[in-house]
Amino acid sequence: xxxxxxxxxxxxxxxxxxxxxxxxxxxxxxxxxxxxxxxxxxxxxxxxxxxxxxxxxxxxxxxxxxxxxxxxxxxxxxxxxxxxxxxxxxxxxxxxxxxxxxxxxxxxxxxxxxxxxxxxxxxxxxxxxxxxxxxxxxxxxxxxxxxxxxxxxxxxxxxxxxxxxxxxxxxxxxxxxxxxxxxxxxxxxxxxxxxxxxxxxxxxxxxxxxxxxxxxxxxxxxxxxxxxxxxxxxxxxxxxxxxxxxxxxxxxxxxxxxxxxxxxxxxxxxxxxxxxxxxxxxxxxxxxxxxxxxxxxxxxxxxxxxxxxxxxxxxxxxxxxxxxxxxxxxxxxxxxxxxxxxxxxxxxxxxxxxxxxxxxxxxxxxxxxxxxxxxxxxxxxxxxxxxxxxxxxxxxxxxxxxxxxxxxxxxxxxxxxxxxxxxxxxxxxxxxxxxxxxxxxxxxxxxxxxxxxxxxxxxxxxxxxxxxxxxxxxxxxxxxxxxxxxxxxxxxxxxx
Amino acid sequence: xxxxxxxxxxxxxxxxxxxxxxxxxxxxxxxxxxxxxxxxxxxxxxxxxxxxxxxxxxxxxxxxxxxxxxxxxxxxxxxxxxxxxxxxxxxxxxxxxxxxxxxxxxxxxxxxxxxxxxxxxxxxxxxxxxxxxxxxxxxxxxxxxxxxxxxxxxxxxxxxxxxxxxxxxxxxxxxxxxxxxxxxxxxxxxxxxxxxxxxxxxxxxxxxxxxxxxxxxxxxxxxxxxxxxxxxxxxxxxxxxxxxxxxxxxxxxxxxxxxxxxxxxxxxxxxxxxxxxxxxxxxxxxxxxxxxxxxxxxxxxxxxxxxxxxxxxxxxxxxxxxxxxxxxxxxxxxxxxxxxx
Numbered sequence: 001x002x003x004x005x006x007x008x009x010x011x012x013x014x015x016x017x018x019x020x021x022x023x024x025x026x027x028x029x030x031x032x033x034x035x036x037x038x039x040x041x042x043x044x045x046x047x048x049x050x051x052x053x054x055x056x057x058x059x060x061x062x063x064x065x066x067x068x069x070x071x072x073x074x075x076x077x078x079x080x081x082x083x084x085x086x087x088x089x090x091x092x093x094x095x096x097x098x099x100x101x102x103x104x105x106x107x108x109x110x111x112x113x114x115x116x117x118x119x120x121x122x123x124x125x126x127x128x129x130x131x132x133x134x135x136x137x138x139x140x141x142x143x144x145x146x147x148x149x150x151x152x153x154x155x156x157x158x159x160x161x162x163x164x165x166x167x168x169x170x171x172x173x174x175x176x177x178x179x180x181x182x183x184x185x186x187x188x189x190x191x192x193x194x195x196x197x198x199x200x201x202x203x204x205x206x207x208x209x210x211x212x213x214x215x216x217x218x219x220x221x222x223x224x225x226x227x228x229x230x231x232x233x234x235x236x237x238x239x240x241x242x243x244x245x246x247x248x249x250x251x252x253x254x255x256x257x258x259x260x261x262x263x264x265x266x267x268x269x270x271x272x273x274x275x276x277x278x279x280x281x282x283x284x285x286x287x288x289x290x291x292x293x294x295x296x297x298x299x300x301x302x303x304x305x306x307x308x309x310x311x312x313x314x315x316x317x318x319x320x321x322x323x324x325x326x327x328x329x330x331x332x333x334x335x336x337x338x339x340x341x342x343x344x345x346x347x348x349x350x351x352x353x354x355x356x357x358x359x360x361x362x363x364x365x366x367x368x369x370x371x372x373x374x375x376x377x378x379x380x381x382x383x384x385x386x387x388x389x390x391x392x393x394x395x396x397x398x399x400x401x402x403x404x405x406x407x408x409x410x411x412x413x414x415x416x417x418x419x420x421x422x423x424x425x426x427x428x429x430x431x432x433x434x435x436x437x438x439x440x441x442x443x444x445x446x447x448x449x450x451x452x453x454x455x456x457x458x459x460x461x462x463x464x465x466x467x468x469x470x471x472x473x474x475x476x477x478x479x480x481x482x483x484x485x486x487x488x489x490x491x492x493x494x495x496x
Numbered sequence: 497x498x499x500x501x502x503x504x505x506x507x508x509x510x511x512x513x514x515x516x517x518x519x520x521x522x523x524x525x526x527x528x529x530x531x532x533x534x535x536x537x538x539x540x541x542x543x544x545x546x547x548x549x550x551x552x553x554x555x556x557x558x559x560x561x562x563x564x565x566x567x568x569x570x571x572x573x574x575x576x577x578x579x580x581x582x583x584x585x586x587x588x589x590x591x592x593x594x595x596x597x598x599x600x601x602x603x604x605x606x607x608x609x610x611x612x613x614x615x616x617x618x619x620x621x622x623x624x625x626x627x628x629x630x631x632x633x634x635x636x637x638x639x640x641x642x643x644x645x646x647x648x649x650x651x652x653x654x655x656x657x658x659x660x661x662x663x664x665x666x667x668x669x670x671x672x673x674x675x676x677x678x679x680x681x682x683x684x685x686x687x688x689x690x691x692x693x694x695x696x697x698x699x700x701x702x703x704x705x706x707x708x709x710x711x712x713x714x715x716x717x718x719x720x721x722x723x724x725x726x727x728x729x730x731x732x733x734x735x736x737x738x739x740x741x742x743x744x745x746x747x748x749x750x751x752x753x754x755x756x757x758x759x760x761x762x763x764x765x766x767x768x769x770x771x772x773x774x775x776x777x778x779x780x781x782x783x784x785x786x787x788x789x790x791x792x793x794x795x796x797x798x799x800x801x802x803x804x805x806x807x808x809x810x811x812x813x814x815x816x817x818x819x820x821x822x823x824x825x826x827x828x829x830x831x832x833x834x835x836x837x
Contacts, residue, residue, distance in 0.1 A: 303727055324729035333727060341727050346720035351713055355728050360710055361717075362729040367710045 001062050001078050001161035001193055002026055003048060008057035010043050010217075017043040018054070019217035025162055025193035030184055032208035032225075033197045034237055036428030039214040041197050042084070045164045048195070049081045050074035061162065080160025082151045084167045090140035094133050095122045098154045125156055129190070131183060144289060145176035152183065163187060164195040169203055170425070173288040174456070174489035181207045201230050213237055237429065258315065259448035260300065260417045265309030265319075270295035270472045272309055277417070277448040282439070284463030285452040286483075288492050292472035293421065293452045294336070300419045300450060301333035302326035313417060327358035330416035334407055334423060336452070338399065342406045345395035349385070349405055350376035352394055356409035379408035383434055400431035407435055411442055418442060421452040436462060456488055468492055505825050506787075509780060509794065512824035513817050520813040531805050535814075538804020539797040543682025545804070551687040553789075553796030554757070555580065555767065557695035558750035559774025560781060560788045562615075562743045565702050566633075567782060569739035570719040575622055575637025576747035577771025578644035579615035583748025585648050586614030588755045588762030589656070591667025603670035604756070608694075611752045612745040618644065619744015620737055627733035633740065641771070652764045663763035673756045689757030691749075698746060699785040705742075715739045747771060776822045779829070794821070 004024040010017045018040045025031045035041050046052045048059055053069025060066065061077040088097050099118040106114035122135045131149045139147060148168060155163060165184070169177045184207050188194050198204050204211060211228060213221040213236040221228070221236035259279040264272040270292040277283050287293055298304040299311075302323040311319040313329055321329070335341035343352050354372035355361045376390035383404040385397070394402060403423065410418060423439065424432035439462055443449055453459050459466050460480045468476045468491040476491040517535070518528040539549045559576040566573035573579075590610035594603055618640050625631040656664045673690045677683035706712035717725040718735045726732055754766045773795055781788035795818065802814030 301727065322729075323727065327729050335727065337723075339724075340721060341723045344717045344721045344724045344728075347713070347717060351717075355713065355717060355730070358729045361714065361725075362731065363710060365710055367708055367713045369708065 002060075003062075003079060003162040003193055003195075004060045005044065005048055006058050006060070008044070008047055008054045008059075010040075010047060010052065010054045012043070016217045018047065018057075020057075021214060021217060021219050022057075023195075023212050023219065023222070025195055026210075027161070027193050028188055028191055029209040030188045030194045030196055030207055031210045031212060032204040033195055033212050033214065034199070034201070034204055034233060035214035036237060036430070039237075039428075040217040041214055042166060043217075044214070045081060045166050045195070045197070048074070048164055049079050075158055075160075078159055078161040079164070080155025080158060080162070081164045082148070082155060082166065082168060084170065086147050086151055088139045088147060088150060088154075090138070092139060093135065094137050094139060094142070094150050095119050095135035097139055097150055098122050098135075098157050100154075102158050121157065122153065125153055129153075129156065129183065130186060144171045145173070145179070148172070148180065149183075161191070162193045162195075164197075166197050167199070168196070169198060169200065171289065171454075173454075173492055174485050175492075177203065201233060204233070205230060259313065260450070261310070261312040261315075262300075263310040263312075265299065265311060266307045267295055267299050267304045268307075270299060270304075271307075273472075273474055275450075275467070275474070277450060279416070279448050280443055280446045281465075282443050282449040282451055282463045284459035284466040284480075285450060285469055286454075286456065286459055286466055286488050286492060287469035289454060291469045291492075293469055295472065296469070297333065297335060297419045297421050297450070297452055300417065301331060301335075303333075324358050324362045327361075327413075330414060332410035332413065332415040332418040332420075332447075334410055334418070334420040336421035336425065338402050338406060339395065343394045343402055346393055348376075348391045348393055349380070349397070350390040352376075352405060353379055353390075353409045353412065356413065375412065379405060379412060383408045383438065400427040403427050403435060404431060407438055411438055415442065415447045417448045417450070419450045419452070422454065423451070424453075424455065424458060456483070456485060459483070505780060505828050506790070508824045508828045509791075509821045512820040513794075513798070516817045516820035517813065520816050521809050524809045524813065526808050531808055534808070535801030535805045539801040543680070544684065544686050545800060547676065547680075547683035547686030547688040549793065549796045549800040550692055551689070551753075551758075551796070552799045553792040554688070554692040554695055554753045555750040555770040556773055556777050556792035556795050557692065557699060557789055558753070559747050559770050560777030560792050561695070561699040561702055561785070562619075562746035562750075563775050563778035564782050564788055565706075565746060566619075566739055566743035567778060568706055568719050569715045569736065570722075571623070571626070571736065571739055571743070572634050573619060573622070573637055573740060573743045573747070574634050574775060575618060575640050575744070575771070576750075576774045577769070578637065578641035579618045579744045579747035580750040580767045580771045580774075581641075581644045581648050582614035582618050583611035583751030584614075584755055584762045584767045585644075585651065585751075586748065587611035587671075587751050588664045588667060591671040591755065592665040592761070594668045594671065596668050598668050598670045600670040603668055604673070607667065607671040607756055608749065608752055611748045611750075611755075613748070614751065615748015616741045616745035619747065620741035622744075623737040623740025626740070627736040645768075648762075649764055652762065656762075663759075663761045666760045667755060671756055672760060673752065675757070687758045689753065691753035691757045694752070695749070696785075696789055698749065699788055702742065702746065703785040711735070711738055747774070750774075773818070776818065779822065780825050 006022045007020050008018045009020055033041050047054050050069055050071040050073060058065055061079060066077055067073050095118050103113040104117050106112050119135050126133050131153055133149055168180060172180060184194055184196060196207055208225050210224050211233060212219055213233060257279045258276050260277040262273060262275045264274055266272040285293055295304055302321060306319040339345050350372040353376045373390045380388050385401050385404045423435050451462055460483055463480050466478045466480060466483045467474045517532055521528040521531045538545050540546055559580055562576045563573050587607045587610045591607045622633050622636040622640060625636045626633045653662055658665050676688045677686055706716055714730045714735045717730055750770055751767060755762050777788060777791045777795060781791035798814045798818055802811040
């Protein structure tokens with residue numbers, strides 16, 4: 001089914017999230033929507049599916065105009081969205097989730113859900129689109145890739161013929177990405193139109209028929225894939241004059257001093273594991289999400305109890321130390337859960353930066369607001385945080401700027417060990433480059449860094465060696481130059 | 497967006513009062529306009545009326561500030577009621593125990609401290625239960641409310657009774673707070689006293705504490721993102737206890753209005769209800785000390801206005817209006833939360 005957005009303007013507060021953007025999805029074709037964070041990709045999807053009404057412009061499905069801001073009408077017209085964050089009920093079965101809200105009725109007055117029919121239809125749908133699922137499994141028992149299949153089946157079950165996929169590969173392991181791309185191609189071959197949002201040009205060029213690049217709410221490039229190049233798209237995404245992300249030559253900064261040592265350590269969902277990180281070394285941790293990476297990070301940060309084993313910082317036993325003692329000893333933590341674990345959303349940038357000092361967070365006395373502003377301005381200037389206002393509440397910043405504040409807060413202290421998880425997730429290319437540069441500088445200054453990331457390019461670009469985690473244990477170790485996708489992927493998912 | 501909420505809440509609150517009053521007065525068979533005028537004149541139309549409105553607002557400033565303070569740590573201190581009663585008891589006992597010649601520079605601070613201590617001990621206990629045992633503060637403070645109500649009833653009717661009178665011995669003269677009608681002649685006969693000034697100052701100080709002291713910033717951090725606060729090394733337990741202790745102290749200080757300001761002694765029923773109304777004041781005025789004071793004055797005016805029209809319509813009409821304010825403001829807040837991206 002064709003779905004088109006014409007001259008959409010959507011104003012959010014002081015900014016134009018979409019500024020006259022038009023895009024057009026055609027039946028049987030995959031349209032890739034590319035752009036930095038805040039470029040308007042998600043807003044475009046929200047407008048297309050009727051979640052928000054545009055301030056001006058029109059959405060047309062199969063040639064007919066859709067009423068603005070009417071999600072029910074959009075669904076009825078055949079528009080289906082797989083959101084970036086899954087919207088499933090973990091305690092319910094796959095079949096119940098797929099039918100939720102659209103259940104066929106049976107019995108007198110339609111009092112009962114016809115579950116047998118749901119099950120039948122789900123199996124038929126799964127068969128037809130080659131999306132294998134167990135209709136009776138509970139969603140909470142499924143992995144990320146399976147949950148995504150359930151989400152896709154959910155929109156197909158409602159008869160969607162125009163599918164909008166918001167960054168569907170962000171959460172997947174390399175092997176799962178390939179399977180998803182196959183699914184997307186198959187859906188298009190079946191006559192559906194697909195909108196595929198991604199940051200990653202590899203995927204875009206593997207799957208798309210047409211490519212549209214958004215920058216600051218405007219369409220800056222719209223071409224058939226065959227008529228454009230990766231360089232052209234990359235330049236359109238970031239604007240002119242940016243070099244692509246590349247592997248820097250590594251200076252030999254690794255010192256012969258063990259900064260962090262874990263010996264047969266275990267905690268909830270982790271271990272026993274052993275790991276040594278030297279001062280000035282970056283150890284990358286690869287793995288499919290949910291395989292113990294978070295437990296590893298929280299363990300080093302002092303936020304998960306050490307059940308067994310030895311934890312040493314600079315040779316000193318620290319297994320019994322809590323988060324305050326660890327932070328005083330120079331342990332820094334940049335959690336993947338930026339707003340929930342890393343930053344206090346309702347507090348200002350200045351207050352967040354100041355609280356990064358354990359002497360302030362865990363003691364009594366005056367909160368020196370002038371000093372807080374001074375430290376915040378240092379972080380803002382160093383990393384180019386926007387808005388450059390130390391008293392702006394953190395929740396008002398974009399994801400990339402929050403990440404700059406978070407990493408800047410930790411690096412502003414004299415660190416010995418830094419645990420950093422997904423430092424550039426959901427962050428645009430410009431900010432990602434600044435964050436990578438900051439990590440390289442910290443490494444050169446002798447900080448031992450544990451880098452947890454699902455971006456294999458990032459791991460290869462920054463790490464001195466890469467360890468792979470699966471089911472709470474280290475299952476392999478590779479040098480960056482031997483860590484090709486295939487080898488990493490095999491270790492991550494437990495292949496040969 | 498966030499700054500607009502108090503303004504919007506105020507407009508909605510005023511509209512809710514006017515609308516419900518009109519309907520309720522009309523339903524009880526009287527002319528709305530004239531009754532409303534009478535109520536307004538009763539609350540604001542004379543020096544005495546205005547002073548009485550402010551006097552009724554005084555304990556609500558204390559309890560409103562108390563509930564709002566705990567809310568900053570995302571703790572719902574529904575025990576301001578019991579903490580206020582504990583403050584009444586503590587200040588009356590200490591005030592009466594002092595030698596009669598105690599000068600005011602000693603007596604007044606001691607009695608204020610006693611009121612704060614009475615409320616703080618209850619609030620702090622509820623905070624400790626939350627931090628150490630995981631007992632939700634709504635449950636524990638609600639239970640403590642009942643406990644304190646029964647305890648004070650028994651004390652005032654039994655051990656602390658003075659002869660045939662069902663109240664405590666009077667506090668020493670040095671502990672009494674001045675009535676403002678000494679300074680402003682128009683306030684003559686009203687119960688308005690310096691506890692109001694103390695309440696306003698305390699509300700502002702409590703607000704500044706949240707931004708200018710490490711303990712206060714920790715309270716806001718815990719209220720906003722408990723997991724981030726934990727990762728920064730903020731102690732969840734001690735911050736919870738601290739927030740509830742300070743909140744309890746503010747609620748307990750409401751007792752100074754009754755014991756040191758109005759009555760000079762404690763008796764059964766003194767301070768009853770202001771804790772719960774304080775929850776409404778905090779809902780209406782959350783976020784700004786001046787909004788809390790304004791909300792307390794609004795509720796004080798409704799109480800005083802209700803007395804003025806009591807001869808023509810039941811004073812329950814004003815209770816209905818109060819309830820309408822709370823519902824309307826809750827709806828506005830819920831709505832603006834949804835709109836936040």
